[in-house]
Amino acid sequence: MAVASPADRRRGALRLLGTVLALVLAVSATPAQAAPKPTVEQLKKELAALQKESDALITDYYNGRIAHEKAAKAENAARAKLTAAQKVLDRESAELRSMAVTEYMNASSLPTLFLQTTPGTDDYLRRLAFAQHLVDEQAARLSGFAQVRDTHRRAQQEAAARARELGDQVEDLAARKARAEKLIEKIRDKIDQLHKAPGVRRSDGTWVPQLPGGPDHITPRMRLVRTLIQERFEVPFGIGCYRQIQDGGEHPLGRACDFMLSRGGAMPSAAEVQRGNEIAEWATKNAKRLAIMYVIYRQRIWHVRTGTWRPMSDRGGATANHYDHPHISVY
Structure with missing residues (x-):
């Protein structure tokens, strides 16, 4: 049997390496399987789970509010106790200083009580009892001051502890609220994903027009958008859609709605301006679908x-310039 030369072995190794590389490239070139889109039933099941979790978070949030209110009351009570203790401490401190000054000025008064008296006599005993009374009074005042001082210190410590507790409650409450709001927003997004615009979409991204219908004289697409916005953002000042005036826009065609943020052409409040921002952001986010x-x-x-915002010319007034409402038109 012939033995392969070193050159033959090298050529064989190169051919094997080429075969392996070709297999690797073929495998890598195979397109990955795209993950299947969730079905409506799967989304509904996920929504139900998210809603349950959201309800639990909201319950936790309200429990936190109750705990926060209790902590706030406890802190107020501790502060009141500290204020009262401070007043007593100040008063007792002033009286103790006054007594110390008096004692200093009359430092020789006690010895003189016993001058020119004979031990054992009634006068001596009366003076002795009076001296003892002064000593006892001083001891009582010192003891009372010590109690006031200790009460004041305990009130300070309690007020500081309640303040820390209140701060912790506030932070915890804010975190719970943020979690609940984030989850609720996620639930709302899932609800939106369950809906798609009815009708036929062209290959260029536009849609075949629809005819208005129903008592509201708007198209099915506009009705869906109006319903989703109304359910998500409430729009307390009303929604205006169809109108007969032929102004060249989509309102007479039943393809536009105004989501009002105030009444009578008044400028909306800051909260309503934010509501309008959220509606406009939601509309741009879900526009294609x-x-x-x-x-x-x-x-x-x-x-x-274009997918971008551009300024418009001044048409005069809050309503004409759409400061008091977002306007949404559909295909």
């Missing part, structure tokens, strides 16, 4: 084609 064409808010317009 819900067939939203553009959003107007606070003299700016956002279009799904």
Whole structure:
């Protein structure tokens, strides 16, 4: 049997290496399987679990509020005790200083009580009893001051402990609230994902127009967007959609709604401005899925084609410039 030469062995090793590399490249070139999209039933099941967790967090949040209120009352009580103890301490300190000054000025008064008296006589005993009375009074005052001082120190310690407890409660309460709000937002996003705009979408991203219908004279797409926003953001000042005036916009076509933040053309409050910001942000975030064409808010317009906001010219007034409402139009 012929023995392979070193050159033959090298060529064989190179061929084997080439085969291995080809296999590795073939495997890496195979497209990865995309994860299947969740079904409506799966999303509903996930929503139910999130809702249960959210309810538990909200319960925990309200329990924290109760504990916070108790801690606040305890701290107020401790502060009141400290204030009262401080007043007593100040008064006793002043009286003790006064007594010390008096004793210093009359330092020789006690010995003179016993001058020119004979031990054992009634006068001597009376003076002895009086001296003892002075000593006892001083001892009582010193003892009372010590008690006041200790009470004051305990009140200080209790007030400091309650303040720390209150601070911990506030931080814990804020953390619970943040967790609950984050989870609720997640639940709302899941609810939104259960809905898609009805109708036919073209290959270029636009949608085949729909006819309005129903007593509200709006299209099914606009009705879906209005319902989702109303459920999520409440919109307490009302929603205006269809109107007959032919102004060149989508309102007469049933493809636009105004989500009011105030009444009578008044500028909305800071809280309502924030509500409008949240509605506009939600609309731009869900525009492609819900067939939203553009959003107007606070003299700016956002279009799904560009995905950016641009300023608009001044049309005069809060309503005309959309400062008191976000406007949403669908395809």
